[in-house]
Amino acid sequence: MIIYIFKKIVTFLFIICVLTQICFCLVYFAPHSMLNFNNLSFVDAYSAFFKQLLQGQFRLLSGETVPFFHTLLATFELCILALVVALVIGLPLGIFLGLSNINWLNSTIRLGSLFLYSCPIVMLVVIVMHWLSPTWTISMNFDVSPSVTGTSLLDILVASKTFKLQALLDQLHHLLLPIIILAIQPSIMTIQLVSQSVKSTSRQNYIKMAIIRERSPFKILRRHLLPNSIPATIPQLTYNTTTLLFSTMVIEILFNRVGLGQWVMIAYHHHNYSIIAIAILACGTVISLLTLLGEISSVAIYPLRHKVNYV
Template sequence: MLLYLLRRFALLLSTLLMLTLVAYALEFQLQGAPQANFIDGYGQFISQLAAGDFGVSSVSGLPILGALGQYFPATLELCLAAFIISLLVGVPAGTWAALHLNRWQDATILTGTLIGYSVPVFWLGILLVTFFSLNLGWLPVSGQLSLLYDTQQVTGIMTIDTLLTDSPYRWPAFFDALSHLVLPALVLAIVPTTEVIRQIRSALLDVLKQNYIRAALTKGLSENYVILRHGLRNAFPMAIPTLGLQFGTVLTSAIMTEVVFDWPGLGRWLITSIALQDYAAIKGGTLAIATFTIVASATIEVLSTLIYPARRRAIYASQG
């Protein structure tokens, strides 16, 4: 197991180094570099990144690292909310589809996943804003919190910061932040939900074919108990590594979602930086998003291996 962890860490480190190499090569070609030697310039680039120096914005004149710390928590809040929604909807839907294989329920759910995967994020966002915000007036149009509530930023995650304040309007502010989160999180959750449904359905179908499932059913145990206690419990860890890759999908989709809902996150800041040709901000934002995606995917894969015995046995067999 230690050898596996070392290999994962080496792969993670090499991937991050390759990412920084591509980022520096683009900067070298676009802007030119004061160093005549590419290798020396890349070494200095790595040293600056290791020291937390991502450069200075040519628009605001402020350090890029400070901007990343300001905007990234809002993006993280939106992505986590979308991922939670995708699990809450996708796991039951995928289970229901697997239990009704080749029936109308299965066909309906799979058709829904195909439609959900094909719908453009920006179009769906505009559609939901028009219906729920402008026509019905149920939910806010944009932003992270109403101007009525003055909440100090502590973590940058507004649903948490509103609860940390000692204001007498703490709970109204929390529900206001939650209402602002609903529409963008729902839009962002569409694509990962379709993948969760597909992965849970596929994994559960494989598990239900196993002999221990048949043995549990022959003992007279109820079908619901067997599915929840043995089927889904063993199917979910099988799908975790693939689901971890959805962090990348969520982060890239968050860029357009933040623009549609005027969400003050990293994606909207990055789009604005591209429009203003702020190369330092573009480089810093791209590196931050890519690094978070790679680290999150690798971490989820390692955790799934640690908690899933079958994966550990496969690793031991390959190493033996």
């Protein structure tokens, strides 16, 4: 298992390295680049690019600095929170659908899931905000200026202020609406994948033998069914990180939240294609990191699962 995880980490680092090289070439050879590399040689520009990348910020010709890590972590925070909500909602419903024999209830949940999944996220945000505006205090600016960690929740936890709990609850209240909207599609995918995996595993012979030997249905579910069905769905769920990242950027634009979405919109408005190239690197980093975490989590939960890749 350690060798398998090590190979995945090496693959992740190789992908990030390739993305970084492509990003540097786009920045260096792009016409009218706004980064401060125009008057440098190729080797000096290469060194300056990676130095600024490791520092987490890029300096423009105007002297303005662009926070790379803070922007990336702000988007990553929203993605992680949406994935947590999707797992909390999707896992129980998926297990229920996989084991339930109530046809009308299963059909109702599947129909509602397909309806929500087919709705464009922009239209869904507009409808929800119009519906909740009379009763929900919606603030379009959900930003708590990141200064230490780049994420609003961690900044509140590490801040030397009193009433951290109240500030944390206020920030979660502001984040609740975008997180719920962002978690709809991952929740639906989780429900579908988990229900199919649970239903397929429950038909296996070793599960039927466990039903004969065990008296407690809960023990069968905990010892035999879930350990053999849930780990198989984790890598498949991480494959949808591209859609999740795109939805996160749309949510950041609509709710005026600091992140990759606002970063790309401002760069496109000012025709700053160098910053867009760096945003491509940030998107690739988020997608690759979420995929790596999903694969490592799958192997950590069920170590023998990695043998499927070599069959």
